[in-house]
Amino acid sequence: MMTVIIVIIVTAINTVFGVMLALYLVRADWIGQKLKRLLNSLVDLPFAVSPVIGGLMIVLLLGPNTVIGALLEGAGFKVVYALPGMTLATLFVTFPIMVREVMPVLQEIGAQQEEAASTLGAYPWYTFWRVTWPSIRWGVIYGVVLTVARSLGEFGAVLVVSGNIINKTQTATTLVYQDVENFNVAAANGVALVLAAFSALLLLMMEWAKKRKEVH
Amino acid sequence: MNVRLNSRWWSFGFRSAIMLYFVILIVLPITGIYVQSFSLGLRPFWDSVSNPLAWKAVLLTLKLAVIATILNMALGTMVGWVLVRYRFPGRRLLNSLVDLPFALPTAVTGLMILLLLGPGSFVGEWAGKAGIDIVFHEPAIVIAMLFVTFPFVIRAVQPLLEEIDASEEEAAYTLGASKARTFFRVIFPSMLPGILSGAMLAFSRALAEFGAVVLIAGNIPGKTLVASVYIFGEIESDNPQGAAAVSIILLTLSFAILWIVNYVQGRRTNR
Numbered sequence: 398m399m400t401v402i403i404v405i406i407v408t409a410i411n412t413v414f415g416v417m418l419a420l421y422l423v424r425a426d427w428i429g430q431k432l433k434r435l436l437n438s439l440v441d442l443p444f445a446v447s448p449v450i451g452g453l454m455i456v457l458l459l460g461p462n463t464v465i466g467a468l469l470e471g472a473g474f475k476v477v478y479a480l481p482g483m484t485l486a487t488l489f490v491t492f493p494i495m496v497r498e499v500m501p502v503l504q505e506i507g508a509q510q511e512e513a514a515s516t517l518g519a520y521p522w523y524t525f526w527r528v529t530w531p532s533i534r535w536g537v538i539y540g541v542v543l544t545v546a547r548s549l550g551e552f553g554a555v556l557v558v559s560g561n562i563i564n565k566t567q568t569a570t571t572l573v574y575q576d577v578e579n580f581n582v583a584a585a586n587g588v589a590l591v592l593a594a595f596s597a598l599l600l601l602m603m604e605w606a607k608k609r610k611e612v613h
Numbered sequence: 614m615n616v617r618l619n620s621r622w623w624s625f626g627f628r629s630a631i632m633l634y635f636v637i638l639i640v641l642p643i644t645g646i647y648v649q650s651f652s653l654g655l656r657p658f659w660d661s662v663s664n665p666l667a668w669k670a671v672l673l674t675l676k677l678a679v680i681a682t683i684l685n686m687a688l689g690t691m692v693g694w695v696l697v698r699y700r701f702p703g704r705r706l707l708n709s710l711v712d713l714p715f716a717l718p719t720a721v722t723g724l725m726i727l728l729l730l731g732p733g734s735f736v737g738e739w740a741g742k743a744g745i746d747i748v749f750h751e752p753a754i755v756i757a758m759l760f761v762t763f764p765f766v767i768r769a770v771q772p773l774l775e776e777i778d779a780s781e782e783e784a785a786y787t788l789g790a791s792k793a794r795t796f797f798r799v800i801f802p803s804m805l806p807g808i809l810s811g812a813m814l815a816f817s818r819a820l821a822e823f824g825a826v827v828l829i830a831g832n833i834p835g836k837t838l839v840a841s842v843y844i845f846g847e848i849e850s851d852n853p854q855g856a857a858a859v860s861i862i863l864l865t866l867s868f869a870i871l872w873i874v875n876y877v878q879g880r881r882t883n884r
Contacts, residue, residue: 414631414634414635417627417631418631418635421628421631436635438871438872438875439635439639439640440639441871441875442639442643442868442871443639444814444817444871445817445821445864445867445868445870445871446643446821446864446867447820447821447822447823447841447844447860447863447864447867448821448823448824449821449823449841449842449844449845449848449860450646450821450841450844450860450863450864451642452848453646453844453848453853453856453857453860454642454643454645454646455642456848456853457642457645457646457649457853457857458641458642458645460853485638488638489638489639489642492638492639521624543715546715546716547715549718550716550717550718550719550720550721550824551718552718552719552720552823552824553719553823553824553841553845556845557845557848569718570718570719570720570721570824571720573718573720573721573724574720574824574827574828577723577724577727577828582727582728585724586724586728589720589721589724589725592717592718592721593717593718593721593725596713596716596717596718596721597713597716599716600709600710600712600713600716601709603709603712603716604709
């Protein structure tokens with residue numbers, strides 16, 4: 398199903414970039430203090446933006462009538478009403494989650510250990526894997542679970558971008574919507590039940606991750 | 614030397630990649646939408662905003678979001694209080710259930726409400742006999758907003774309550790203050806920032822809510838059509854400019870709220 402593909406791609410990309418951005422926002426001294434604060438508040442934007450509007454932005458920017466959209470279409474690469482657009486929309490909506498989960502943990506542990514490691518001659522990569530990673534691990538896992546939950550349930554943005562073409566760009570949530578609109582409540586129930594069961598599972602994982610996070 | 618140079622190039626590339634990704638994903642779309650809605654000049658923008666249906670949708674959304682937020686402030690404070698202060702069997706379970714609205718897809722939420730309160734269900738029929746229409750009317754929208762924004766206030770209040778020093782409270786009792794007086798003079802002021810910032814977040818989420826609302830609102834233009842559904846309708850009927858114009862109103866509101874929340878929190882941490 399489309400949903401699974403989108404969830405996997407989005408979670409993978411957002412985890413890598415979210416952790417990186419959180420690292421930079423907390424640690425980097427090459428960004429000015431003011432700029433850092435600006436970026437920091439920009440991270441929250443997708444929370445403030447209605448998912449429908451998020452979808453609309455992508456249609457406006459990359460739709461078939463725009464410059465970029467037409468260019469990509471000429472190259473035989475469809476964005477809107479296809480998988481890439483839907484992935485982009487979900488990426489946009491779930492972006493802040495990872496950053497917001499990792500940043501406080503990074504701030505809490507402080508830079509001392511990392512500085513010690515680099516003073517002792519460790520490479521940045523080595524420092525990250527051996528010093529930083531173990532302490533932010535549970536924060537990251539919690540962020541991953543939240544991201545999965547959110548991208549699984551994302552509806553507004555995806556509905557706008559996907560065009561909801563049956564069997565092609567239909568995700569689980571838009572399927573529920575479609576079935577209800579067609580008064581096919583039994584089918585909607587089936588899909589909704591699967592989704593709800595999955596969210597319950599995610600909720601359990603959230604609890605577990607939170608508990609582990611607090612231990613450290 | 615060579616290695617150091619190499620690693621510097623690498624980190625430079627990394628930084629640029631991350632920042633570029635950030636700008637393209639987040640900043641560009643938002644500027645895009647502002648540009649789009651003014652692309653035909655101020656007049657068309659004003660026309661699409663002053664369209665009575667658009668106006669009514671925005672006003673309705675504001676009204677219902679305010680109701681949902683106020684209800685949530687009261688309910689959330691109480692639930693947060695109970696979860697922090699009392700020990701009873703099932704507390705842990707309840708505490709994790711609070712997060713359920715975050716985990717549950719919003720479309721599923723909408724369907725749930727539809728099935729529970731809709732025509733044909735027990736509650737729906739009973740309310741129908743009493744002359745109250747729930748589904749496809751305003752109460753259903755408020756319920757959907759309530760459900761979706763439920764965790765915000767609780768999660769904002771809980772850490773503050775846990776932080777409160779029990780000795781302050783005890784001091785108030787020792788000095789002869791009544792229970793109600795202690796609550797309002799000692800406990801409530803320290804909870805207030807949490808309640809407010811939680812309520813702000815809940816409000817902006819309620820404004821933006823789409824998935825749950827679209828299924829149960831009935832979407833009758835001018836009556837139960839909320840702003841986000843209106844935007845969706847405009848996109849579907851191929852009027853991106855009108856959609857963008859209404860989006861801007863919502864966006865600007867949400868940004869203002871977000872900014873206030875940040876400001877309040879910033880002041881709190883500075884203190």
